[in-house]
Amino acid sequence: MYAIAVNGSPRKGGNTEILLQQALAPLADNGWETELVQVGGTPIRGCCACYKCKELKNNRCVIGNDGFNEVYAKLLKADAMILGSPTYFAAVSADLKALLERAGMVAIANGNAFSGKIGAAVVAVRKGGATHVFDSINHMYQMSRMIVPGSTYWNMGLGKAQGEVNEDEEGLNNMLHLGKVINWLGRSIKNSDLDYPLG
Numbered sequence: 627m628y629a630i631a632v633n634g635s636p637r638k639g640g641n642t643e644i645l646l647q648q649a650l651a652p653l654a655d656n657g658w659e660t661e662l663v664q665v666g667g668t669p670i671r672g673c674c675a676c677y678k679c680k681e682l683k684n685n686r687c688v689i690g691n692d693g694f695n696e697v698y699a700k701l702l703k704a705d706a707m708i709l710g711s712p713t714y715f716a717a718v719s720a721d722l723k724a725l726l727e728r729a730g731m732v733a734i735a736n737g738n739a740f741s742g743k744i745g746a747a748v749v750a751v752r753k754g755g756a757t758h759v760f761d762s763i764n765h766m767y768q769m770s771r772m773i774v775p776g777s778t779y780w781n782m783g784l785g786k787a788q789g790e791v792n793e794d795e796e797g798l799n800n801m802l803h804l805g806k807v808i809n810w811l812g813r814s815i816k817n818s819d820l821d822y823p824l825g
């Protein structure tokens with residue numbers, strides 16, 4: 627089974643990345659292939675509303691020169707995706723928003739390609755606005771026929787300076803629990819003989 631975590635912070639190795647690695651750890655321990663992909667700070671831009679993906683239906687975006695399609699191919703392959711963002715002015719980072727727009731649109735255009743996948747949102751925050759970020763990421767999952775697991779709190783970790791989130795024990799424990807729940811859910815889905823409902 628394959629889980630991808632996407633870092634939507636332009637600050638590589640920062641708090642979002644630490645939280646994502648923490649959520650991936652129980653998955654790797656349980657035999658999942660795991661990968662962390664950096665989207666923050668890359669040229670990936672937002673949807674240009676050309677709707678070509680709805681016409682071409684080739685599981686690609688026509689903006690083909692910014693690395694989006696490579697990330698999208700990994701999302702398509704994933705049993706579970708964990709999208710992470712820092713809180714910027716109480717909102718999702720512009721870099722992760724760009725991925726959400728295009729991945730969400732291309733997947734819907736291609737027969738709801740994310741249908742039945744597990745999706746989790748992870749947020750780094752200094753003080754306020756994290757639930758809005760959390761909600762924004764979940765909005766894409768929940769209209770893409772995905773399955774969103776819960777944890778012990780909304781998946782956020784507190785910290786400002788790079789690495790400060792390591793002092794938020796509750797946040798780190800939440801991420802570990804989230805990873806364990808994704809493992810449990812992913813295996814339960816794999817072992818189920820029921821098909822994910824269409825419609």
Ligand SMILES: Cc1cc2nc3c(=O)[nH]c(=O)nc-3n(C[C@H](O)[C@H](O)[C@H](O)COP(=O)(O)O)c2cc1C
Pocket residue numbers: 635636637639640641642643711712713714715716717750751752753754755784785786787788789
């Ligand atoms: C442009 C910008 C806007 C921010 N806005 C907020 C905010 O609205 N609320 C907050 O609590 N922290 C805010 N912060 C702080 C970051 O969310 C916090 O430092 C976070 O841990 C950064 O994660 P990172 O290390 O993965 O980049 C902001 C930081 C930046 C650079």
